[in-house]
Amino acid sequence: MNIHYILPKDTKRIFSSDHVMFEYKIYDNVIKENWNNSLLKFKSSTFLQSYENLTHKTQSKKPMFVYVFNSNNEIVGQLGLTIINTSGLYSSKIFNSFLKPFSNITKRGVWVYGPLIASLNVSDRVLIFEQILRAIDEIAQKYDLVHIDAHTAPLEDLSNVEFCNLFKKYGYEMTDEITHIVDLKKQEIDEIWNNLHKKTRGDVNRAKRRNITGTKLQTLDELKQYSLLNIEWAKSKGLVITEIDYEMKKLWENIQLGLEQVFLAYQNSKLISGVRIGCFNNIAYNNFVINSYNEKTNLGGTLLYWLALEWAKTNNLDFYDFSGGLLINNDDPQIEDYIKNLQFYKSKWGGQPTPYYNLTKIRKSMSYKLYTIFFKILFSYHNFVKIKRS
Numbered sequence: 001m002n003i004h005y006i007l008p009k010d011t012k013r014i015f016s017s018d019h020v021m022f023e024y025k026i027y028d029n030v031i032k033e034n035w036n037n038s039l040l041k042f043k044s045s046t047f048l049q050s051y052e053n054l055t056h057k058t059q060s061k062k063p064m065f066v067y068v069f070n071s072n073n074e075i076v077g078q079l080g081l082t083i084i085n086t087s088g089l090y091s092s093k094i095f096n097s098f099l100k101p102f103s104n105i106t107k108r109g110v111w112v113y114g115p116l117i118a119s120l121n122v123s124d125r126v127l128i129f130e131q132i133l134r135a136i137d138e139i140a141q142k143y144d145l146v147h148i149d150a151h152t153a154p155l156e157d158l159s160n161v162e163f164c165n166l167f168k169k170y171g172y173e174m175t176d177e178i179t180h181i182v183d184l185k186k187q188e189i190d191e192i193w194n195n196l197h198k199k200t201r202g203d204v205n206r207a208k209r210r211n212i213t214g215t216k217l218q219t220l221d222e223l224k225q226y227s228l229l230n231i232e233w234a235k236s237k238g239l240v241i242t243e244i245d246y247e248m249k250k251l252w253e254n255i256q257l258g259l260e261q262v263f264l265a266y267q268n269s270k271l272i273s274g275v276r277i278g279c280f281n282n283i284a285y286n287n288f289v290i291n292s293y294n295e296k297t298n299l300g301g302t303l304l305y306w307l308a309l310e311w312a313k314t315n316n317l318d319f320y321d322f323s324g325g326l327l328i329n330n331d332d333p334q335i336e337d338y339i340k341n342l343q344f345y346k347s348k349w350g351g352q353p354t355p356y357y358n359l360t361k362i363r364k365s366m367s368y369k370l371y372t373i374f375f376k377i378l379f380s381y382h383n384f385v386k387i388k389r390s
Contacts, residue, residue, distance in 0.1 A: 021071040022124075024131040026139060030065045038067075038075050039281065042116035044155035045078075046285050046321070047278025049114050052259055054080040057246060061085070062143075066115075066135045068128050077128040079115035081136065083143050084108055105367040109136065109145045113153040113285075126162045133170045146367045148172075150359040154179050154321065155283075158357065167359060175358040178343075179324025180351030184313045192313060195350030196306075204306045207299035210267065214300075214307040217262035217274075223252055225271045226262055233290040251276075260287070263308050265300030273300025275308050282318040284308070305349065322346045327355065 032051040039045040047053055054063040061084055068077030085107050115132045117125045140148060150172075152158055167174055182192065193201065217226060227248045234241050241247065254260040259280060265273035276288040286308070291298045305322075312320045328343055347353070362368045 022068055022076065022127055022131050024066060024068050024077075024135040026135050027065040027067070028062070035065060035080075036280075038078060039116065041075065042078065042118060042156075042281075044113075044153040045116050045281045046113050046153070046283045047259055047280040047287075048112045048285060049078070049080050049116065050259060050278075050280050051080075052250075052254055052257070053278065054082060056082075058243065059085075064109075064139050066132055066139075068131045076118040076124075077115055077132055079111055079132050079135075081109050081111040081114075081139065083139070083145065084110055105146055105370045107144065107146050108371075109140055109143075109148040110150070111136075112151045114150075115156075116153065117156060122160055122162065126160075126166055129158075129163065130166055130170075133166065137170065140361075140363055146362075146364045146371060148359070148361040148363070150357075151177065152357045152359065154181060154324070154354040154356040155319070156356075159355070167357075170361070172359040172361045175360070176327040176355060177324050177358050178327045178353055178355050180322045180346050180349060181354045182309065182320040182322075182349065182351045183318070184320060185318050187313075189310060189313050192309065192350060197348030197350075200302065200306075200348045203299055203302045207265075207303040210299065212265055212267045212272070212300055212303055214263055214265045214303050216307075216311065217255065217264055220252070222264060223248060223255075223262075226264060226274050229271050229274055229292060230290055232292060236293050261308070261311070263304040263311070265304050267300065272298055273304055275301060275304040277308055277312075279312075279317070282316070284312040284317050284320045286321060286323045309349065320351070322349055322351055324354075324356065326358075 030051070035051045039049055054065075056063075061082055064081045064083060066077075066079045066081065067075055070076045115129060117128050119125050119128060136148060139145075164174065182195075184192070187195070196204075215222075217223060227244060231241060231244065251260060251262070255262065259278065261277050261279055261284075263275045263277075264271055270292075272292045274288075274290050275286070278285040278287050286305070289301045289304070291301050309320055324346070325343060326339060328340055
């Protein structure tokens with residue numbers, strides 16, 4: 001296996017207040033078991049930083065793996081980043097054809113729910129994070145990235161002012177985001193149920209009265225049904241899923257490993273909803289929900305949210321993260337209604353509001369402006385198709 005690290009040209013050693021030395025190393029390939037096992041040392045590590053989630057067969061996505069070591073050669077920091085050249089998994093054939101000649105403007109580095117830091121000492125945590133940011137700068141320069149888009153880990157406290165100053169020092173713009181996390185260890189299932197919003201409990205019961213049933217995906221036939229629903233959902237938005245066969249094969253492998261779970265809702269023997277969650281380090285992450293738009297009032301997703309939450313508690317997971325987004329002011333007219341509605345919906349599941357950051361670093365201003373214009377066009381096109389087909 002080809003494993004190497006990229007050594008920075010300048011010094012990569014700094015010292016904390018108690019004279020502990022930290023050093024970063026960048027790998028373009030790692031042994032899966034080693035990466036995942038070291039992730040388990042960090043309380044905030046999730047499926048999103050796992051080897052399986054970072055790696056992909058297509059050449060349009062390249063994972064990079066960053067470690068930070070202390071003077072005892074112990075891993076004290078870790079981050080997986082993906083270099084992306086395309087518009088994403090979901091796109092339109094027309095848009096992809098149009099964008100292909102301009103692929104250089106979409107080349108970006110993305111990390112989600114990282115970095116992971118072992119130390120509890122604030123000064124050391126800042127220094128470890130700084131090593132990671134220096135490593136990211138080196139990757140960005142080597143691969144000529146237009147920008148870097150990052151989401152920090154909600155369970156990794158970065159609220160100290162030293163971190164804010166560090167982000168600014170390295171040229172990152174910060175946007176406040178929030179997710180809702182249920183601490184499953186502190187509550188019994190009845191308490192979790194009672195902490196749901198009254199209307200949410202009503203919708204779960206209403207779904208059952210409408211003969212909507214839910215189950216955990218267990219067979220290849222169910223996977224095929226889920227794949228078809230996924231295609232149908234994407235088509236309703238004018239999207240095409242690239243490499244659907246590979247994506248479903250990878251999902252099936254992750255299900256067998258226990259790294260992902262999918263819950264399916266049926267009504268009158270027809271699949272109407274699917275919820276996909278990542279499972280790692282005893283943390284469930286609500287990754288994806290899709291609904292059939294054949295039913296105007298589809299409560300399948302609501303039922304499945306509850307079944308997934310119930311499953312996580314029954315299987316002794318520690319946290320359930322409903323996933324998040326922009327921290328919004330409901331009175332702000334600039335915020336789209338669908339964003340407000342989505343955040344309100346997630347807030348009704350009894351989770352603790354947990355802040356984190358979206359970090360953006362723009363390296364090429366003109367290319368980034370073109371990038372945002374293209375994606376606004378894509379977003380408008382998807383909305384047009386959705387309205388046209390509704």
